[in-house]
Amino acid sequence: MRSWTAYDHRRRDPAFAAGWDEALRIGLFRIEADTIAARFEALAPIDYDTGKMLPPAQGVTCDLEFWRALALLREHKLARAGPGFARAGSRDAG
Numbered sequence: 242m243r244s245w246t247a248y249d250h251r252r253r254d255p256a257f258a259a260g261w262d263e264a265l266r267i268g269l270f271r272i273e274a275d276t277i278a279a280r281f282e283a284l285a286p287i288d289y290d291t292g293k294m295l296p297p298a299q300g301v302t303c304d305l306e307f308w309r310a311l312a313l314l315r316e317h318k319l320a321r322a323g324p325g326f327a328r329a330g331s332r333d334a335g
C-alpha cells in the first residue's frame with residue numbers, strides 16, 4: 242500500500258482512522274516502556290547467579306539518551322493530544 246493511500250483511507254474512513262490512532266497510541270506506549278526497561282537494565286544490571294548488582298554499562302551517556310528519548314516521546318504525545326488521544330490522568334483517559 243502506498244503511503245498516500247493509507248492517509249486517504251484515514252481521512253475518509255472513521256473506523257480506519259480510529260484503528261490508526263489506537264495503533265499509534267499502543268506503539269508510543271510500547272516504545273516508552275521499552276525505553277524505560279532499557280534504562281533500568283543499563284542502570285542496575287544484576288548477576289542472576291549471585292544476585293549482586295553490576296556496575297552501570299554506559300553511565301552518563303545512557304542517562305542523557307534516556308531523558309532525550311522520554312522528552313521526544315512526551316512531545317510527540319502532546320502534539321497528538323486531542324480527540325481520541327486523551328492525556329494520561331485526564332477524565333477521558335481509559
